Amino acid sequence: MKGSRRAVVLGLVLTLAGCRKGKEEAPAPLPPTPAEAPAPGAPPSQQQALPPDMRRALSSIAPLVESVKAAVVNVEVRDAAPSHQDTPWNGEGPDSPFGEESPFGAPFDGPREDAPRQGLGSGFVVDARGLVLTNNHVVEGATRIRVQFPDGKEMDAKVLGRDPLTDVAVLKLQGDVKGLPVVRLGDSDAMRVGDWVVAIGNPFGLASSVSLGIVSAKARDIQAGPFDDFLQTDAAINPGNSGGPLFNLHGEVVGINTAIAGQGSGIGFAVPSSLVKELLPQLEKQGSVTRGWLGVAVQELTPDLGSALGVPTGKGAVVTEVNEGTPAAEAGLKPDDVIVSAGGHPIASGHALTRTIALEAPGSTLPLTLYREGKKQEVVVTLGTRPDLEGVASREPSPEQEESPQQRVGLSLSDMDSRLARAQGLPRAGALVTEVVPGSNAERAGLVPGMVVVEAAGETVRRASDLARVVRDAPPGDALLLRVAVPGGGRVLRALTVPKQ
Known part of the structure; x- marks a missing residue:
């Protein structure tokens, strides 16, 4: 979660x-309760095994x-x-x-x-x-x-x-x-x-x-x-x-x-x-994970469906649709087939068939036992590769995506605005701190919105991209010395630690 x-x-x-190591004696077993004890004089064949203590x-x-x-x-x-x-x-x-x-x-x-x-x-x-x-x-x-x-x-x-x-x-x-x-x-x-x-x-x-x-x-x-x-x-x-x-x-x-x-x-x-x-x-x-694929739609076999389909069992997966060009179609599977076994494993439901097929390697052959029009048959299918039906691949993040200062140290920046500089007594060039994430390294460094970073790690900062580059290129664990202008014209030093990663 x-x-x-x-x-x-x-x-x-x-x-x-009684399973302790050493020389301690195991405690004597407790006597059985009256409900557990066999009837007096009962022959061994009629004596019930005692339940676990x-x-x-x-x-x-x-x-x-x-x-x-x-x-x-x-x-x-x-x-x-x-x-x-x-x-x-x-x-x-x-x-x-x-x-x-x-x-x-x-x-x-x-x-x-x-x-x-x-x-x-x-x-x-x-x-x-x-x-x-x-x-x-x-x-x-x-x-x-x-x-x-x-x-x-x-x-x-x-x-x-x-x-x-x-x-x-x-x-x-x-x-x-x-x-x-x-x-x-x-x-x-x-x-x-x-x-x-x-x-x-x-x-x-x-x-x-x-x-x-x-x-x-x-x-x-x-x-x-x-x-x-x-x-x-x-x-x-x-x-x-x-x-x-x-x-x-x-x-x-x-x-x-x-x-x-x-x-x-x-x-x-x-x-x-x-x-x-x-x-x-x-x-x-x-x-x-690469999964095997059959290419069918299935539903649960109920007792009523089993009776209507002439199947002498109440468990299995009923094929409701066979997609064209799939391993199932090539193996000759048909709608209303009832699959009861796959690879020697009993199939109790449609969900069980989905899991069983998915655990098999693409390209492997799998014997299926099924009922068709009430008659039991064996079919061998060569599995394909399960497509990305859920769109998982489209949600994968790009490994080349660059990490921003906000993502790395919890710091949002923008270029200085001349009107703000005049109103607040701030320098006209620098990286304006617009947001600090609570609990982040930027907050621990004492940075707050409204400050302007004018120097970082000995380099002059004229715009937000300058500071972003310094933060992005800094080795994990480094402490960056920042020279910061505060409203009213003062200057302070701050040490911003880059997380280890």
């Missing part, structure tokens, strides 16, 4: 009594949290985009469970619509080379990214790859990455409804916050994107948690916390780790 505060992380620790299940999650929290980071971004209303992750629509508000939180704070925005999210280190996973909506449009570890260490980061359609992004930390704490991606498919999970993140800027909950549901479609397959959890997730990890009891990441239901309490969603594992190699190597 991009915004002033957005990030979610789930982590969980289970300490079982949940009275001892959660002693403390502290050991788990201690083992993983060092790899959970705070992601701070500076965003040059004026708004994010064009993101496909808006959670809007008549069927959306989120009503009129985006599930990913409010937009980044900023003084006005066209000013640079700042926001916070979460992430976690998954590779000792400095790879950090987070949400795409946390870093989309960012011009600078700063990652902070729980011990206070800070590092700059760059986007290595991102996938808006699943809201996953990979960052690469810059600088010395030796000795980084790392967490491992687990198997989200193995998670069961009711399994414990823990979220660790930075909700509302409160670093390293921990919340405990369970997996409430699996394979949730919240209409956020075409490949929804979310884990639902009741572990507390708030703005600022976006991009953080959801841990199982083994300290493995089973999800990336991504969305919250604006109308509900204790309803959060995480991108499952099994999907992230599929995407990570492509995001790391090529920066984006």
